[in-house]
Structure formats: C-alpha cells, structure tokens
Amino acid sequence: MSGVLASMIDGLLVGAVYGLAAMGLSLIWGVMDVINLTHGSMIALGMFCMYLLFAALKINAYVLLLPTIGAGLIIGLVVYWMAVHWVVGRSMLMSLLSTFAVNMMVIGIGTAVWSTSPYNVNFVLPGITVGAYTFTGNHIAAAISAVVIALALQLFLYHTRTGKAIRAVADNREAAELMGISSTVVLSIAFAIGIALACTSGALVSTLFPFTILSGGVYQLKSFVVTILAGLGKPFGALVAGVLLGLLEGVVTPFIAVSWIPLIEFGLFVVVLVAFPQGIFGKRAAA
C-alpha cells in the first residue's frame, strides 16, 4: 500500500510541473482567446534551453531557470509578432492554424539541429528518504519551483499595474483600449509570459526525464487536459488541476499498465469537456 502512497506523492510533484505548463496555455487562452498550438514545441525549446545553459555554465540547474524565463519571454515576443498578432480577433480556426504552423516550423528546425536522439540534463539534487522510499531531489525542487513561479504569476497579475492591464484586456479588450491601455502591448506581454511559462516547465522536465524535440507533445496534451479541468482565467486553478492530474497518474500507475494511462486521460478529457462547460473550478471564455 505504501508503494501507492509513494507513487501518489511522486505524481503530485510532477503534477505541479504539469500545472505550470498548463498555466502558460491557460493564460494565453484566457487573455486573447487564442489556443496556442506552439505550446508543445515551446516546452521542448525550454528543455533544450536548460540543456544548453547547463552544458555551457555547469551551475545549479535551478538557478538557470531565471535565464530560461528570460529566453522564453524573448521567444514569446518573436512568435507573437510573427504569427499571433495578425490573427487575434479573427476566427478560432485561423489562430489554431497560425500557431500550428509555427509549431511545425519549430519542430522541423529542432529536428534538423538536434535530431531525435534523447538528451539529458545531468544535474541531480540529493533526495529525501522517508522510510523505505526516496523522493528524488529533482522532483521536489521541480515542484517547489513550479509553486514559486505560480505564486509570482499570481502576485504579478493581481498586484502590479501591468498585471491589472492584462486582466482588463482579458475581460474586455475594447473597454480596456478606451481606458488608454494599449492592447497590442499587453497582448504581446501576456503571450510572452505564457511562452515563458511553457519554456520554464520544459526546463524543469529536462531535469527529471530524458527528452527530445518531440517530447513537448505529451506535455501539450496534458496541458489541454489540465486547462479544461480547471477552466480559464485562474492560474492557481491550473496549478491545482495539474497536481490533481499528477495525483491521478500516481494513483493509477501501480495498478494499471502504463499504456492504459493515455486512454484514461483522454477519456477524462472528453468527458469533462462535454459534461462540465465551466471546467471544474473556473469559467470558460466564450467559444
């Protein structure tokens, strides 16, 4: 039985990272009604960013999260001006396609540069041993990092001017513009933050598991599940829903062959989509 408990706690910890990833998706969706299909490739870029920084500087990977966030913000701005700015406000299909196009290009370039062989970030923190079980230090550090970043985001959105501006634009773009808020600037910042969150979650994943440029896809799908579970607009909701998803995985893994897990996750996904229009916690933007 305690094997299940250990698995659950592990799941909880990894779930925090799922939550962080989902926050990026949810923020962009909630603020500009764009479903960011570059999300997966941005997570993968975050993985490689951490890899490159670590290979070059060889210092504590968790310190390297800061430049990773910076890189993510820059990448986010580039993607925004390349593809997103022009489709905000157009039909959902257009924004899905333009972000998907960028995704294809990033994956294409990534495959050309890094091929599809697995990479690793070999930075290991000492674990914590409780009884017969050891919780890897990396898992704990990843979870703590995710929570800290989520708190920072919450503070930013609710206690700074820019954050307020973002929430205003999310609520009603025209009204915000009438109040003198430049929606373009705000949208680009919000998008950049969303991408930075994705990159950071990727960077955290890189310290946990081996990865390739294609690894982002799995986390993108998990982010969708988490975002739908949580509803839009509340970053903390995404974090909690992510943890729940991780917990679910942790509970189920000892009993069921790993190959059934995608079926459970996607089955859950579709059921929640159809049965809970509001998500389980928050509200949805108009479809």
Add this chain to the structure above:
Amino acid sequence: MILRRPFFWIILLVAAGFIYAPVHGNNVSLREDLILIAIAIILASNLNLMIGYTGYVNFGHIVFYGLGGYVGLYLTTARGWNLVLSALVAGVVVSVCAFLFGLAILRLRGAYFALATIGILQAVQAFVSNFDPWGRSTGMYLSFNSYQSLGGARHALWITYFLIIAVMTLSMIVSLAIKNSKFGLGLFAIREDEDAAVVLGVNATMYKAIIYSVSAFLPAVAGALMFFKNGMIDPSIAFEYMLSLEGIVMLMLGGQGSVIGAALGGSLYERLRSYLLTSPVLSNFHLVIAGGLLLMVVLFAPGGLIGWVYRLVPRARKVIE
C-alpha cells in the same frame, strides 16, 4: 440536378485520368504516386464537409481512416471476409460510431470541439494499443493468401487502386451534391451563425451529427482498402496525429469550402510532401516548409488557392465548385 452541374463532369474526367494514366503502360510507380494523391483528396474532401461547409474544425479526422483500416483488416484477415464487403462494413461501423460520438461532442463549439476531436483521436489510439484482438501496439498483419482471393498480389494491388479511385470520385461527387442541396444550405447556415440557423428552423443537432458521420464513411472505407493494400496496420501509423493536421493544411492551401479546393490542396500538398521527403537536402525541412506555407496561407490568403482564383475571376465560382 447534379448531372447539370458542369463540375460533375470535370470530376468524372479527373477520375478517368487517374484510371487511364497508370493503366496505359502498366506504370506501377505512377500508380503508387497517384494512390497517395487519391488518399489525400479523399481525406481533404471529407474533412471539408466539417470544416468548410459546417464550420466545425475536426482535428482528429484521421481517426476515421485508422479505425476503418483496423475494422477492414480485421474482417479480411481474422475473419476471411471479401475485401469490398469488409471495406463497406468498416465504413458503416465507423460512421455509426461517429454519429453516436458526434451527438455528444458536437454540443461543443469552436475550439472546444476541436480539442474534443483531438481527445477522441488520442483515446482511440490508446484504446487500440491495448486491444488484444487487434494486436495491441504491434498491430495486425495481412496473411499473404488474402491476396489470393483477388487473383494474386499484383492483381490485388490494381483492384485496390481502382476501388480507391472510386472512393475518391465518390468523395468529390458527395461534396458537390451536398453543396448544392438543401441539406448543404442548412450546413452553411450553421457555419455562418448556428443560433440564427436554429431560429430559422434548421435542426442543427441532427444535421451536425449526420454530416460528422457522413464525413467518416468514405475515409473509413479508404482506410480499409489502403491498409489492406499495405498489408499491415499498427496504432502509430493508423492514428498519426500529424496526418490529421496535414489534412487541415491541405484544405487551407487549396481553399476550404469548395470541392476543388480540397482536391487541389490535397494533390499539391501530397506532391510537395513526397518531393520533400525524397530530396536528400530538404527532407529535414519538410515540416519547416509545410509550416511556413501554412503560415503564409493563414496570414495572406486565407481563402487558399481557389479563393485567390475566385477573386480574380468571380464567374469561375459557378463552374469550378
């Protein structure tokens, strides 16, 4: 009625071309190229029914093709059924499932529907990977003597080719027929403003479920035929997410909403893809080029190739549908 549309005869002409070209000179490599194009046209045309006509973006469209492949291969291999019957039954089974699932997920609008279709694709793939009678993640192989009933392997490949061309032709004819029918008008109304359509008397719930299941039928039949021809199937090649998305790229390239747009987009993209994948230099960049193309289309020419033609020659709309 439909026989009066000039485009109907253009479709038949194209089909005749597809049949004549490889047969004349017994050109097997041309046949192999054309069959890929035909599959692309089948997938894009049927996807157009959902995206172009009804305005519902189906990201998981390939699930019909893959599932049809599985049902078809199962019936021919494990049950020894005749190919045509297996393919038809595969089509019926998959479209009935689509109708039932459709009733549930078509209640969702816009992006939520798109996500649900991704969820269904992934869930089906995960399910099939665990499903014993269908070989789990290893999949199924066709026993060689299945070809015997069709007169041997070489003969069987030609027969399968003609059947797929028939499915391609049917796909385009069905698209054309729906576009000019009352049912089609109802779909367009749903696309433009679903709430207004309902207030005007369109039974949107039923119409959407019907078109979803119609859009599943021919791809499922094609899947059954194609995987029979290839002799094997497994979850990763049956339910390739990328193929699903490429279907959408084809549609956007050619011009969603028109029969020819789907066909053109399918053909052009398929040619581009084959060329890129076989070129030593460019094969790594297949995704980059495809992505770049898609971005260009979305940003500058959302009506696709045909949209551009229609703008230049508005009268073309009546003939080239």
Add this chain to the structure above:
Amino acid sequence: MNTILEVRGVSKRFGGLVAVSDVSFSIDEGEILGLIGPNGAGKTTLFNVVNGVYKANQGTITFAGKDITRCSPDQVVHLGLARTHQIVKPLNDLTVLDNVTVGACFGREYLDMGAARKVASEVLQRVGLERTDMMARSLTIAGKKRLEIARALAAKPKLLLLDEVLAGLNPTEVAAMIELVRKIRDSGISVLMIEHLMQAIMSLSDRIVVLNLGRKLAEGKPDEVVHNSDVVEAYLGFPDIVDKLTRME
C-alpha cells in the same frame, strides 16, 4: 377572433436573477401587439422564451392551439412562429437570396430548394431588397434589418415576433419599415413587436403590453396604456410627452 398565442404565467430565472416574472397575455389573429418597457424589463428574454431559445421555468405558451412550452426554436418555426433579432444576425458569407432561401427551406412549409428559391425571390421583392446576389455582409444596417424580416417571412409564419426592427434607422427608413409591418399584418400575419419608438408603437399597435422589471405592468389599447400612471412613472416620464411624441409623425 381566434387566439393565436397565449402566454400564461411565464417566468424565467437566470441563477438568482429573475428576468421574467409571471407574465400573461394573449394575441388574437390579425392583431399587432406592441411590447414596451424600459431596458432590462425582460422583453427580449420573453421573446426568447416564447420562441424556445430559453426554456421557461414556469408557465405555459400555447401557439395556434398547440403547447409549445417545451419546443426548441426549430420546432417552433415549423409550426409557424418566426422571429427577428434585435441585433441582426445575417448569414454573412451567403448571398441575400441564399439567406432568405434558408428561411423558406426550413420554415413552416419546409420547401425544397427550387420552390424555396422562388418564395425567397418573391419575399425579397415584397420587402424591397433588390440586389439579391449581394453578400449579406455588404448590406447597410437598414438592408440587414429588411433581410431579417425577409428571412422570417419566407418561413410563411402565422405569427411574427419583431425585436426592435426600427432601432438604428433614420426617419425615412423608419417610415418605410412601419409601412412594411402594416403590410405584413394586412397579409394575415399576426405581429408581436418590441419597440422603443413611441410614435411607431402608437400608430401600429392594436394593443400594448408594458413590462417593467420582468413583470407585466399594464395592458390595453394604446391610448389607455400611455395614460396609465404606473406606465408613465416607470417608462414614459411625463403624460404630456406622449401626446407630444405621437404628434411628431
């Protein structure tokens, strides 16, 4: 006189907000019933309940003898009840003709394409929209309003619900629209219309129902209603203003 629509004790709540509360009235065949009241009184909500977009929490709605309380909007149109929207909903990427053909195809007579197209052309002529090959998105606001009405008429309704058809129109367009509504009634279609333009309501309506805060405040002939002190207080302002307004034709 036969009753074409009977609304009895209808209430509609959205969570804690009561939008319509215990409203009852009826419409006779060939009548034009005006529905007025301040913004937020529940008029459009009432329309939405009558035509099935919302389900009533309480009460019944009977149309031409049939209980339509639980019917969906598409079922209601097939029975002969059509409506227009306050904020017009043209089918933008379809032509004007196609827009109205939709109405004829899926309306009370459920015609096939050929017959529907003919009905659509004829209705468009009646309504005064000539350029039928134009894309609906290119119409002016007045044109779009006419399109709304044409679509509803193409469904061959027995009762037409008009939601603020005059809003946003200039005086010439208003006069033309008032004429059109009269012609519609004269052709045998009963009308329930929401309007804010007092002179229009006064000149067109046979009777008026006044809603305020979701409840029926008054009902009766136009002259009685506008001099009703509750109505004046809630909506009109001063009693004299009504006489002034109605003289401003």
